Amino acid sequence: DVKVTQSSRYLVKRTGEKVFLECVQDMDHENMFWYRQDPGLGLRLIYFSYDVKMKEKGDIPEGYSVSREKKERFSLILESASTNQTSMYLCASSKTGTGESWATEAFFGQGTRLTVV
């Protein structure tokens, strides 16, 4: 079974702090993603990576950065946390497909509920 593990289930941080959210997958997937989920807004893509040291902006990258130094690990960084970054953060990974489509299903971690006070 694919396992995507996020380092924390719950985090409380202060405004202005630098925050690191860690994600590890154990299935040698090429692609990794960070989403946030907010009520009424669904899941929105923050950043994704399709290879080590590669990163691409998603729909809402402002206020975030990412790091992918190893294939299995994808970190989300809040440079200076703000209250509007209080959210559920979800990491996902997927392999690059073959055949019908390059895209395949993404597997999600359990989520990190971040509260910025």
Added chain:
Amino acid sequence: DQQVKQNSPSLSVQEGRISILNCDYTNSMFDYFLWYKKYPAEGPTFLISISSIKDKNEDGRFTVFLNKSAKHLSLHIVPSQPGDSAVYFCAASTDLYSGGGADGLTFGKGTHLIIQP
């Protein structure tokens, strides 16, 4: 501009009956579609997917239908069971990224399915 729309925030269905969840999309470049199920405080779990070269895919009680001309897909759950009560997200992807990997899924806002006994 929302590219993936789930117009029903909630849906209530009696146990044993069919649940039909709908999803519309606007981006004609989407060619891979997925449904995810999410319980509170957990990450989404993959349910079923369909490639744009097909119009139907079935997996047990779950069937996804794709109407490309109408840019519409639907998820049918038959028969509905109490454990199906959750939020269901429709997601779509293109495979146009030059690296050949998935360039992230675009999600709808979700439909809360409630199965009544």
